Amino acid sequence: MQFYPVKDSLRLITAGEDLCIRVWDLVINKEVVCLRGFMGRITSLAFSNDHKTLIVGAKDGRISFYNAADNYRQIAVMDVVKDMNIPNPLSDQDLEVNALCYITTTKQGLFLAVGTNAGQLALVDLRTQKVCFLEAEFIASEIVHIFYDESEQRLFAVNQDQNLFTYELKLKKSGVKLNKVASKCLFLDELIDIKFMKQLNSDGHASESKYAIMCSNSETLKLYNMMTGDVELYHGHDDIILCIDTHARPGEPTLVLTGAKDNTVRLWTFDPERKFQHRLSCLAVFKGHTENISGVCFAPKKREFFASVG
Amino acid sequence: MLDINSAIVIGKIAHENEEPINFAVAPNQRLIAVTYKNHLVRVYSIGDLKENWKPESVVAAFKTGNMLGLELCFDPSSRYVAIATSDSQIKVYDAVKGF
Secondary structure (H helix, E strand, C coil): CEECCCCCCCEEEEECCCCCEEEEECCCCEEEEEECCCCCCEEEEEECCCCCEEEEEECCCEEEEEEHHHCCEEEEEEECCCCCCCCCCCCCCCCCEEEEEEEEECCCEEEEEEEECCCCEEEEECCCCEEEEEECCCCCCCEEEEEEECCCCEEEEEECCCEEEEEEEEEECCEEEEEEEEEEECCCCCCCEEEECCEECCCCCEECCCEEEEECCCCCEEEEECCCCEEEEECCCCCCEEEEEEECCCCCCEEEEEEECCCCEEEEEECCCCCCCCCEEEEEEECCCCCCCCEEEECCCCCCCEEEEC | CEECCCCEECECCCCCCCCEEEEEECCCCCEEEEEECCCEEEEEECCCCCCCECCCEEEEEEECCCCCEEEEEECCCCCEEEEEECCCCEEEEECCCCC
């Protein structure tokens, strides 16, 4: 639901579960336009900066454009996969448009930021109608909201896992790029386990680490930077992670074990010197349990061994 | 209320035994309207955004009949708030006068 963004116009645009968009004139208290033809729930409404174009995103994976100055005549309908070239990584599901927002820049033109149910954040150049930037893996869970701060030229995306991702719009001669500048955890649903990432110097002394690793009712492992509040998300498990253990040894990367509801144990290596979102990497996956893994722990002296209980 | 740069919560609107459903911030960024599960709508004056933030005042409080206010938005002048309720109706209120 959104008002037509011109003061005193008193027109309200609503999208309902009947898969229709209705435009209401609140001065005469009447519906003046009804837009039909959507094949999935309407998830997002946006107006262009000149207020002339209404852009609609829906669960049918299509983005529709209407001319608000011409009684909402349909201008175009674009399929995000076929027309805009956003790849669908989901094997068992169609790509859906969950959120969108309109971005205009003085030099580079008009763009549309699109968030999908596959956790993709795409920047579509409206002149070519193709994707010019795609964040495909990092956000992972469904994007539920996108908004753009024009004064700071920053784009924000929120995913279903309640993380907030901040991107800076970089305008270059070659085009436009989104640079990720922060990733924050807004809310942790049932924090299940947490471990501080202890590190040992070559002389065996523990060094201060600014990282903690945690799991919170999700298949995503979260590496939390306690100084900045940034969170890095690591994917691998197919179900909720239930337990974590870490092991530090002088002069070597810290190892991390995770056990999950997908009946597997994963071994990760942690290197704080690596760049954002590359500090943890999965070394191995251990299978064999037939039930949830409820506990994992390294042998205290020989980290070549660990125990898991399921 | 969240500081978007640090992701730190600077303050909250909280009422005992009242669960919020949805909210909308007015375009003038001075008002925030919240719908609650007890069918109440409160419109707050946002005031200064600083540490230990809390709304300056409640400028209006009214009921959406016996229906849940599921979705809401302000008009561009920040005077009116439209509220979609669980009976598939949309009602438009004067945000400050509450009718």
